[in-house]
Structures are given as structure tokens and as C-alpha cells.
Amino acid sequence: MDVGELLSFKPKQNPKRDIADEEGESEVERPGKKQKQFLTSNVKPSQRSSATYVAPPVVEAPAKEELLKLLEQDENNEGLDETSLKRMILNFDKRVLKNQELRVKFPDSPEKFMESELELHEAIQLMHALATVPELYTVAVEQKFIPTLLGLLSHDNTDISVAVVNLLQELTDIDTLNESQDEAAVLIDALLDQQVCALLVHNLERLNEAQSEEADGVHNSLAIVENLTEIRPEVCLQAAQQGLLSWIMKRLKAKSPFDANKLYCSEILSILLQGTPENRQLLGEIDGIDILLQQLAIFKRQDPKTGEEQEMMENLFDCVCSSLIHVPNRDRFLKGEGLQLMNLMLREKKMSRNGALKVLNHALSGESGRDNCTKFVDILGLRTIFPLFMKTPHKLKRKGMSAEEYEEHIISIIASMLKSCRGSQRSRILLKFTENDHEKTDRLMELHFKYFDKLRVIDAQLQRNETDEEDEDEIYLKRLEGGLFTLQLVDYIMMEACASGAASVKQRVLHTLNLRGGTVKTIREIMREYAGNLGDGSESEAKEEEKQHILQLLDKF
Incomplete structure (x- = not known):
């Protein structure tokens, strides 16, 4: 090929690759970056024929500033100390004051105070840094931060009150409180002095759970109460008296579909009733027994649809059990x-x-x-x-x-x-033990031997592991848990049926004892031990009568 041919030579033009073909090829990605995928299914063929350069999205100046600000906040959080916390609280107080002034000055012009409201919301978010340094809780309390913060729970804008609830939930997180118990005690005292439960209930009453942010606010409000009750059980009574019990019953009664907040309400109600007699009394006075029975009636013919709904049902049953410890509630349960x-x-x-x-x-x-x-x-x-x-x-x-x-x-x-x-009702019960050739008496004896064998195993274990540290009460409790309690009740039923029922019942019991190598002596010993541990409770007179009745049954047996 001469020089002229070389100069005039043109390489063969290959057609440009279709974008759809390029997508099928594997591309080498730069480390640490993700390749963006662009959808091409809606692109016309004529548009696909020419490869076009797609520029990466440009971060606008305001977004840049926001990102830099967030990064700066994170850096500041790492080194939060007493001085920087005081500066943050001072800034927070200024934002609160500014917003209050503008709201008073321009009550009918939201555009005039909207900017100050955004600044206030931002100041609340900044205060989340305090939750990472619980050692500084005392400083925050000394700077009168808590009264100012709780005052915002009644702010006209629920976005502000929900932001405060979220902050309080983080500050009272149980793991955080356990990190610095002395400082946590100061914070809790400050919250309780300002009647935090009453303020939370007042805020709960105006939140609309149809909005997800406010629904989260309800959940976090209940979480605050749970955190406080775990550290201070006496908060259960304060919370109930300050309106939380009434609000929970109203929330459970509401005809709304099951959700996480309804489940959480049942959990908090169970906590409030578990160890506080005054709350059981209050529940009965506000018709709480009827509300609980109405909620449980849903499950009489249908099972819960989810595991969470089943958990709520179990919580409601536990609440009824707790409430029945208060004697007047049993009458309400009967009438309901x-x-x-x-x-x-x-x-x-x-x-x-x-x-x-x-x-x-x-x-x-x-x-x-x-x-x-x-x-x-x-x-x-x-x-x-x-x-x-x-x-x-x-x-x-x-x-x-x-x-x-x-x-x-x-x-x-x-x-x-x-x-x-008494009377005909008692006769009907005793008659059951003679039906169908004494099948219920046989079942009673079967249970007697089952739990008697369990007790022998427990007694052997206790004898092997016997130590001087364990007293008689501890050993007795272990035996009760190991089957003694059920065995005592089985033998009590047996003695009642033998003493007051048909003569054939006693004959069947003695016959079964002889067949299986049991003795009347063991039953007497079990019942004497049962009678010996009666009479120490609150119903001492009634227990003493029961004790004498059991001893009379022993004489007849």
C-alpha cells in the first residue's frame, strides 16, 4: 500500500451499540460507589440509537448546607461537655421564647411565626445529643431545662409536642437510665415534680392516630411511662391518678382496628394493675371491668388473627385476673x-x-x-x-x-x-363423682398418683441438694411449685367426696389405693401439712374455719 492509499484509507464504520445491549454487558464498578440504573423501557427506538451522557444529580446549595450542618452536629455530639450543653440549652430557651413572642404577636398570621417554629423544632432535635451523655442529666436539670421542655407538650402545634415526646422517650430509655443511675434519679425527680404523666395524658387526648407521626407520638408517650415505672414502681399510682388509666380504657373501648398502640395500651394497663391495689379499685370505679369483658368478648368465637393480637388478648385476661384481687370487682364481674x-x-x-x-x-x-x-x-x-x-x-x-x-x-x-x-349446688357437684361408674373418682385417683410421684422426685432432689442456707419456707415453696399444691387440692376434693358424697365413692377410693400400693396415711400427712399452713393470710378467720373443717374431714376419712 503506497502513501496515497494510506492517506485515503478510512476504517469501517461500526454501528453504534444499542443502549439495551449495553445493559446486558457486565460493567466494572468503582470501589465504594454504586452504579445507578436508568430505566429504558419507555424510550423510543430513535432515542436509543444515540448514546447520551447522563450527568450525576447535582446537590443544590441549600441541601449542601443542610448536609454540612448535620455533619457538624454529629462532630459536636461526640464531644458534648458541660459547657456545650449549657450553650445548647441557652439556644433552646431563646428559640422557645422567640416562638412564644411571635405567636402572641401574630396569632392569626402563621406565616409570621412559622420560621421560628421550624427553628424551635430544630433546637429540639439538637437536644437528642443529651441522651448520649446521661452523666450530664444533672447539669440539664440545674439549667431548668425540664420545665421548659415539658411546657412544650401543650404547644399548639402537635409537631412540636410530638418532637418533645420523642426526645423524652430517648432521655428515659431504660438502658440509658441504667448507665448513670444517680443522674437518672435526678432527671426522674425533675420529671415527676412537673407532673409529667398528667402533661403526657393531656397531649395524648389531642393526638390523631390516623397520622403516622402522631401515632408514633402515642407509642412513645406510653414508652415513657413504661420506662419510668420500671425504675420507680410508685409511678404506676401517680400515672393512673393523673388520668392515664382513664385514657387507656377509652383507647381500648374505641371501635378501631387492632394496631400496635392498642397492644401497647394493654401492656401498660397490665403493668398499672399488677402491683397497685389502688389502681384495681380505680379500674372498677370507672367501669373498667365491663370494658375489659367487652374487648374479650370479641374472641369468644374467633381466634386472634395475628400473634400480636393474641398477645393483646392474653394481656387483657391478665388485667381481669389482677382486677379480681380487689373484692368489690368480683361483684362487678358477676353483674357484668x-x-x-x-x-x-x-x-x-x-x-x-x-x-x-x-x-x-x-x-x-x-x-x-x-x-x-x-x-x-x-x-x-x-x-x-x-x-x-x-x-x-x-x-x-x-x-x-x-x-x-x-x-x-x-x-x-x-x-x-x-x-x-351449699345446698343443692353442692349436692350436684358431689353427684358428679358417682356418674358413669365413678369415672370422675377414678380420674381423681389418677391425678393423686401422678402428682404424688412428682412430689417424691422433688423431695429426693431437695434432699440431695440440701443446704443450711435454705429455710423451711423456701423448701415448702419449692415443693408447692413441684406439684404439692395440686396434690393438696386433689386430696381435699377426694376427702370432701368421701365424707359428703355417696358411700360408694369412699369404697372406690380405698379400693384404688389398695390396688396401686397407696395408703390412707400418706393422704392424711399431705392434708395435715395443708391445714398447718392455713390461717396466716389476710382472711385469717375464714382460713381458721377452713383449717378446722379439714381436720374434721381427716377424722372422718
Whole structure:
């Protein structure tokens, strides 16, 4: 090829690659960067024929400034000390004051105070840095930060009050409080002095949970109460008296679909009732028993749809059990047809059956359960309870409850009815032990041997691990948990049936004892121990009468 040919030579023109083809090829990415993918399905063929350069998105100046500001804040948080905290609080106070002044000056012109409101919101966000340094809580309290902050819970703009709630939730986080307990105590004292629970309830009443931010504000408000009660159990009473109990009952009663806040309300209610007798009394006075029964009635014929809804149902059952410790609430439970609801739940065999058993056990127990025991027999409760006594359901049907717990509740209910019922109701119970060739007496003996064998194993373990440090009460409690409590109730029912029932019942009991190598002596020892530990509770007179009754049964046996 000569020089002329070389100069005139042109390389063969290849057609430009289609963008769709390029997407199929693997590209080498730069380390630390993600390749952006651009959708091309809507691009016309004529547009795809020419490759176009797509410029990366440009960060505008205001966005840049915001990013730099956030980075600067993060750097400042790392080194937050007393001086910088005081400067932050001073800035916070100025923003609060400025917003208040503009709101008073221009009440009908939101555009005049909107900028100050944004600045105030930003100042609240900056204060989250304090939660990372709980050692400085004392400084914040000394600078009168808490009264100013809590004052914003009643701010006209709920965005501001919700931001304050979020900050308080972070400041009172249980892990943070445990890091610096002395400083945390100062913070909690300051919050309680300003009646934080009352302010939270006032704010809760105006929040609209249809908006996600305000729904989060409700959740965080309840979290603050939970955090405070975990550190200071006495806050349970203060919170209830300052309106939280009434608000929770109103929230549970509201005809709204199940959500996380409804679940959280049931959890907080359970905490408020668990160890505070005054709250149980207050619940009864505000018709709380009826509201709880109405909420539980939803599950009498249908199971909870989710695990969270099941948890709420269990919390509500626990709340009813706690409330029944207060004696006047048992009468409210009776008048509110709580027994009929529990009886129906047992018959329907849904998930609510376990909770219904627990509630029935609480409602019928003790001297104060006498009226409920009589009513339960009258509403044909024996037809429900004795089939459950005869056969413990399979573990899948009593989900969440062991066979031992299940049997304990059933036996406790029957024992309570025998203790409390008189006349025809008592005769109907005793008659059950002669039905179908004494099948219920045989079941009673089966349970006696089952729990007697369990107790022997526990006694052998305690004997092997015996130490001088354990006193008699501790050992007795371990034996009760190991099966002694259920065994005592089984033997009590057995003695009642033998003493007051048909003569054939006692003959069947003695015959079964002889067949299986049992003795009357062991039953006497168990019941003497049971009688010996009665009479120390609050109902001392009633317990003393029961003790004498058991000793009389022993003489007859």
C-alpha cells in the first residue's frame, strides 16, 4: 500500500451499540460507589440509537448546607461537655421564647411565626445529643431545662409536642437510665415534680392516630411511662391518678382496628394493675371491668388473627385476673356476666380457653368467690368444667399452657366450688363423682398418683441438694411449685367426696389405693401439712374455719 492509499484509507464504520445491549454487558464498578440504573423501557427506538451522557444529580446549595450542618452536629455530639450543653440549652430557651413572642404577636398570621417554629423544632432535635451523655442529666436539670421542655407538650402545634415526646422517650430509655443511675434519679425527680404523666395524658387526648407521626407520638408517650415505672414502681399510682388509666380504657373501648398502640395500651394497663391495689379499685370505679369483658368478648368465637393480637388478648385476661384481687370487682364481674362469657369461651374451644380458665380460677377462689361459685353451678358450668377435668386437652389445643398448669386451674376451680357451695349446688357437684361408674373418682385417683410421684422426685432432689442456707419456707415453696399444691387440692376434693358424697365413692377410693400400693396415711400427712399452713393470710378467720373443717374431714376419712 503506497502513501496515497494510506492517506485515503478510512476504517469501517461500526454501528453504534444499542443502549439495551449495553445493559446486558457486565460493567466494572468503582470501589465504594454504586452504579445507578436508568430505566429504558419507555424510550423510543430513535432515542436509543444515540448514546447520551447522563450527568450525576447535582446537590443544590441549600441541601449542601443542610448536609454540612448535620455533619457538624454529629462532630459536636461526640464531644458534648458541660459547657456545650449549657450553650445548647441557652439556644433552646431563646428559640422557645422567640416562638412564644411571635405567636402572641401574630396569632392569626402563621406565616409570621412559622420560621421560628421550624427553628424551635430544630433546637429540639439538637437536644437528642443529651441522651448520649446521661452523666450530664444533672447539669440539664440545674439549667431548668425540664420545665421548659415539658411546657412544650401543650404547644399548639402537635409537631412540636410530638418532637418533645420523642426526645423524652430517648432521655428515659431504660438502658440509658441504667448507665448513670444517680443522674437518672435526678432527671426522674425533675420529671415527676412537673407532673409529667398528667402533661403526657393531656397531649395524648389531642393526638390523631390516623397520622403516622402522631401515632408514633402515642407509642412513645406510653414508652415513657413504661420506662419510668420500671425504675420507680410508685409511678404506676401517680400515672393512673393523673388520668392515664382513664385514657387507656377509652383507647381500648374505641371501635378501631387492632394496631400496635392498642397492644401497647394493654401492656401498660397490665403493668398499672399488677402491683397497685389502688389502681384495681380505680379500674372498677370507672367501669373498667365491663370494658375489659367487652374487648374479650370479641374472641369468644374467633381466634386472634395475628400473634400480636393474641398477645393483646392474653394481656387483657391478665388485667381481669389482677382486677379480681380487689373484692368489690368480683361483684362487678358477676353483674357484668363475666361468668357466662368465660363459660362460653371454655365450650367454644378457641385460643381464649386458657385465659378463661385463669380468670375463672381467680373469680371463684377464696371466701369472696362464694357468690360466683354458686352462680357458676346455676349457669350449668359443671357441664363445661368436668369434661375438661376428665381429659387434659392435647398441647396444640392448650397452646401457651402446660398440662400441669391446665390441671391446676381445673382442680382449683372444683375445689373452690366444694368449699363455697351449699345446698343443692353442692349436692350436684358431689353427684358428679358417682356418674358413669365413678369415672370422675377414678380420674381423681389418677391425678393423686401422678402428682404424688412428682412430689417424691422433688423431695429426693431437695434432699440431695440440701443446704443450711435454705429455710423451711423456701423448701415448702419449692415443693408447692413441684406439684404439692395440686396434690393438696386433689386430696381435699377426694376427702370432701368421701365424707359428703355417696358411700360408694369412699369404697372406690380405698379400693384404688389398695390396688396401686397407696395408703390412707400418706393422704392424711399431705392434708395435715395443708391445714398447718392455713390461717396466716389476710382472711385469717375464714382460713381458721377452713383449717378446722379439714381436720374434721381427716377424722372422718
